[in-house]
Amino acid sequence: MPNAESIHLITQNVDGLSGRALHEVGSLDASTLANAQKSIIEMHGNLFKTICTSCGDTHIDMRQPLSDGLRGTEDLSGAYKSIAAEQLPRCAVVGCNGLLRPGVVWFGESIPELDRIQPLISRCDLILVLGTSSTVYPAAGFADVVRHSNHGRVAVFNIEDPASSTDGDVDWYFAGPVERLFPEVLGL
Numbered sequence: 001m002p003n004a005e006s007i008h009l010i011t012q013n014v015d016g017l018s019g020r021a022l023h024e025v026g027s028l029d030a031s032t033l034a035n036a037q038k039s040i041i042e043m044h045g046n047l048f049k050t051i052c053t054s055c056g057d058t059h060i061d062m063r064q065p066l067s068d069g070l071r072g073t074e075d076l077s078g079a080y081k082s083i084a085a086e087q088l089p090r091c092a093v094v095g096c097n098g099l100l101r102p103g104v105v106w107f108g109e110s111i112p113e114l115d116r117i118q119p120l121i122s123r124c125d126l127i128l129v130l131g132t133s134s135t136v137y138p139a140a141g142f143a144d145v146v147r148h149s150n151h152g153r154v155a156v157f158n159i160e161d162p163a164s165s166t167d168g169d170v171d172w173y174f175a176g177p178v179e180r181l182f183p184e185v186l187g188l
């Protein structure tokens, strides 16, 4: 897309996969990589990010488990286990020791990245909707803004049959597995 002013990836995934996948693209120099990294917006946050509930310190922490108290808690069978509060993940900032929470957007919370997303959507002239059922708002409404307010174009890539999809009002609908169709359409 040589004439594109800017390209952004807005993802609802919380697995951090898009950012990590960039590092697998061997041909990127450091500044291209940094710019690409910045163009990824994880609107529902990142499961590997921790946020201190006291001082607000955030960072990516890939340790599993995050604390000894959480060891074995991935096994959801059996009875609930109680975990002492002091064994929960704690902030490492000197003198803080606040409780850490996952850096994801929980139900009922506002989406912090929306302030960054809305201006991008309001001047977007082409949106590619990849592998989503477009049922979770506000993301589900982005294509409508592009098509009806911006008079831009909408391309949907979805495994669902177009007849059973709610994305009727689009310019292009590519039905099938996105991981196969998307590279084909881009000629990669």
Ligand SMILES: [Zn+2]
Pocket: 052, 053, 054, 055, 056, 057, 091, 092, 093, 096, 097, 098
């Ligand atoms: Zn803290």
